[in-house]
Amino acid sequence: MxxxxxxxxxxxxxxxxxxxxxxxxxxxxxxxxxxxxxxxxxxxxxxxxxxxxxxxxxxxxxxxxxxxxxxxxxxxxxxxxxxxxxxxxxxxxxxxxxxxxxxxxxxxxxxxxxxxxxxxxxxxxxxxxxxxxxxxxxxxxxxxxxxSGNALPAPVRLSPSQIPDRYAPDAHGGSIEKLALRPGTYALDRYESLEGMRVSVQNAPVVGATSPHNELWVTAEPRRNRTGRGGALYGAYRDPNAGRVKVTSLIPFAQRPFPVANVGDELSGTTAGPLDYDNFGGYTLQATELGKLTDRGLKRETTRKQRGDELAVATYNVENLSPKTSQAKFDRLASALVTNLASPDIVALEEVQDDNGVTDNGVVDAGQTLKKLTDAIKAAGGPAYEWRQINPVNDQDGGQPGGNIRTAFLFNPARVSFTDKPGGDSTTAVKAVREGGKAALSASPGRVEPGDAAWANSRKPLAGQFTFRGQRVFVVANHFNSKGGDQGVDSRFQPPARSSEVQRTQQAKIVNAFVKQLLAADRNANVIVAGDLNDYQFSPALKALTAGKVLTDQVARLPRAQRYGYVYQGNSQVLDHILTSSHVRRVDYDIVHVNAEFADQASDHDPQVLRWKP
Incomplete structure (x- = not known):
């Protein structure tokens, strides 16, 4: 956020x-x-x-x-x-x-x-x-x-030959402050040895779109870990793409407006200025000279429509959506769901706020929020979605104070039916049961282990039972705890501590255990786990979630250059996932790039969709 x-x-x-x-x-x-x-x-x-x-x-x-x-x-x-x-x-x-x-x-x-x-x-x-x-x-x-009027020192050009492949010295989690700088060995040492000096990049690819704070990210290593659309792919803890540098401007905007760039664009020519360091991205080129923006024409993606015999399940983090959100954002989210995602049959939503947004007065219901979204979808030519959700306990699920964010389901009743079962509330745990010789939910919708300490100040998973063409389908919508409090990749402590992943790993174990309960009731149960897991496909949390081979992370089945749906500090990375149980085969999975790579965003996350033919 x-x-x-x-x-x-x-x-x-x-x-x-x-x-x-x-x-x-x-x-x-x-x-x-x-x-x-x-x-x-x-x-x-x-x-x-x-x-x-x-x-x-x-x-x-x-x-x-x-x-x-x-x-x-x-x-x-x-x-x-x-x-x-x-x-x-x-x-x-x-x-x-x-x-x-x-x-x-x-x-x-x-x-x-x-x-x-x-x-x-x-x-x-x-x-x-x-x-x-x-x-x-x-x-x-x-x-x-x-x-006055003296010539400036020539800038040090940042280039692949200047930036070592190894990112930082290993201090076993301790501080690297007292270590002698080795700028020929470690990228962080190279940048530190240039602190305050004039540096430059030449014909620099944009790997992080212009933000509302008038900053963007470029890479000084144009051939390293590039995505198919021009970003810098973050695929392992050991390689955070050392060539990334944030660019801001010291030039008055009246003299030179800051470029509005998307990922894949280029700052052509020379961009130069002193090398700074801040708490919003680390090493920053404070430009006194800005290259010319070359627009590479990045387009928003549109996925194909599901066939009649395919169930389409999507996940979309709608970023703090409430009735106080502008109508323009509702319309853009609706347009993306209808046009770019081709009206999925089921949508797992994350960051749905209560009906008065961040006003903290005890209101927890989100009916107005969801009605405003579904109305916008109908106005955009989409289906008459219905929704299911469970109100959280006030101020217990994290997010913006007073916002009471939660996960929710949208579904198209013309294509899929929802099995409503009473008993699900904010504090009662849903259970896997056996019904009619098959797995079923004790309550639908229901929350997965909402009283467990792993969900403290975090969103609780929402489980729902659906029927598509006679098949029971269980969908679990998730929004794991954020990375707040983690040390950055450029921390003085190396390797940096990722303290927040302890809670996410605990959360993943709980969801994994719940899926195992469903599979114990019916080993052929159709289970789809979706949502913003706030972690990477190679993280301990995802390993815990897929443990025992009960779930397959569909991200891992994409070509490597396509494994991203979020861009943070110039790194294209994975935070959102759709995972499937073993009986959910013959799937077609797509991360639909409509937000994260663009300066103009309806959300900071890209949605994704899974199409499955039972």
């Missing part, structure tokens, strides 16, 4: 905390007498040092020379970047640094030669507890402008 722009800007900069003073400095004399050090020519690379933490952290420095390479004159994180025009020969030491001026716009211009005095500070975006790397800065700064 995207951060609101106002909150995002406010979070960009908090008061910087001083980094701890390290025992060792570049030279003992520098720490003992900083005034004398400045007279002897203290340079930016002396401040940056050969690790992620400055050897002068917490110290006052004076008269550090450089040329201004970029100015941020907006927001609460104002300041400027400067770079030494006389670098040393150590590739581990950066020649650039950010001078933080708070909410005051600095009275400097690009090309000014300056000498700066201030405090060497290690700033942790998002706070030190967030686990990200720090940015070495000069704070409480004063400066003198010696001359």
């Amino acid at each position: 995207p951060t609101p722009p106002s909150a995002r800007r406010a979070a960009l900069r908090r008061p910087a905390a001083l980094g701890s003073l390290l025992a060792t400095a570049l030279a003992a004399g520098l720490l003992a007498a900083p005034e004398a050090a400045s007279a002897e020519g203290l340079r930016i690379h002396d401040i940056q040092g050969t690790t992620r933490i400055s050897p002068l952290a917490g110290r006052q420095v004076a008269d550090v020379p450089g040329v201004v390479t970029g100015v941020r004159a907006f927001g609460s994180a104002r300041g400027f970047w400067m770079q030494d025009t006389h670098p040393d020969r150590n590739e581990a030491t950066s020649e650039g640094i950010f001078v933080f001026t708070g909410s005051t716009s600095p009275a400097v211009a690009v090309g000014d030669a300056v000498t700066v005095s201030g405090t060497v500070t290690e700033y942790y975006p998002g706070g030190e507890a967030a686990g990200l790397q720090s940015v070495t800065e000069l704070t409480k700064a004063t400066w003198r402008v010696a001359s």
Whole structure:
């Protein structure tokens, strides 16, 4: 879920905390007498040092020379970047640094030669507890402008030859801050060695569409892990696509509007500027020069319509949908369901909010939300869908506070029937029973183990019993807990901790056990598990969900370049899944790309559909 722009800007900069003073400095004399050090020519690379933490952290420095390479004159994180025009020969030491001026716009211009005095500070975006790397800065700064209009240092071009294949050193989960930088060995070390310096990308493919915050993602490795539609495929923890770099702009929008790009487009020519680091994506090219947007014409996909003897089951995360959502979004979701997904027979919806959205006044019903959606579907030429859902206990299922998100079913009664059985409510667990010699549900719809601690502050799975052409079909709609709290791939702790996956793995085990109950009642039971599982096909959670070969993850049966339906920080990845029991054969599965790769989205997830011929 995207951060609101106002909150995002406010979070960009908090008061910087001083980094701890390290025992060792570049030279003992520098720490003992900083005034004398400045007279002897203290340079930016002396401040940056050969690790992620400055050897002068917490110290006052004076008269550090450089040329201004970029100015941020907006927001609460104002300041400027400067770079030494006389670098040393150590590739581990950066020649650039950010001078933080708070909410005051600095009275400097690009090309000014300056000498700066201030405090060497290690700033942790998002706070030190967030686990990200720090940015070495000069704070409480004063400066003198010696001359203007000076030539800027040539940018370091980011390219496959510059970026090592190995992403980060392995500290067994510990911090890599004190490790000596090895920019020829690890990609994160390469970026850190360029912190604050001018870098560039040339003819850079866009792998993350322009966001509402005027940022996009490119890759400096055009041939690495590309999807069939131009993205960067995230297919393993060990390979997070090291060439990804976020691009924002220091150019006033009145002078140069930020490009509105989709995945697969290109920033042609040169994009250059200082290399920054923040808590909304890590290493960021703050562009003072933007390449020209080349539109590669990415189109939204449309899947084929199911045949008369095929059951079509879809899943779609509709991203915090409530009656307060704009009608335009309802219409776009409806159009996608009718046109792009060809009116599936059953739809598992995620992130359906209650009837007053985020107003937290005890309302939990979602009838108005679902009526508004089904009305929009009929207006778009779709079927007269009915719905089934169970209201959650107020404020117990996570998501936006007050929103009471839940999963729900839509179904086309002209094609499929729903078996209504009383007894399902927010706290009663549905059970697999044997009825008429076949598996059945004790309640339909029903929630799967809603009282288990694994579902604390998380959505509970919704099970429903359907009939299609005489066949019983059990569908379980899911929305596992989010990845909130996990350390990012660019964390200073390597490998990063994925604490949230513990709960998802527990949730997966519960759903797996429920499927086993159905199969114990009838080994030929037709079970389809669908939804936003918030995890990858190679994750521990998906391994737990498919354990015992009771379910097949259909994602794994797609060609590798098609295994994605969500784009995060330039990585095309899998979060949504449809899984099937062994008796559900002869299936046709499609992830329908209509949202995640586009700057203009109705949701941040792509829907997907499974067609099955009993």
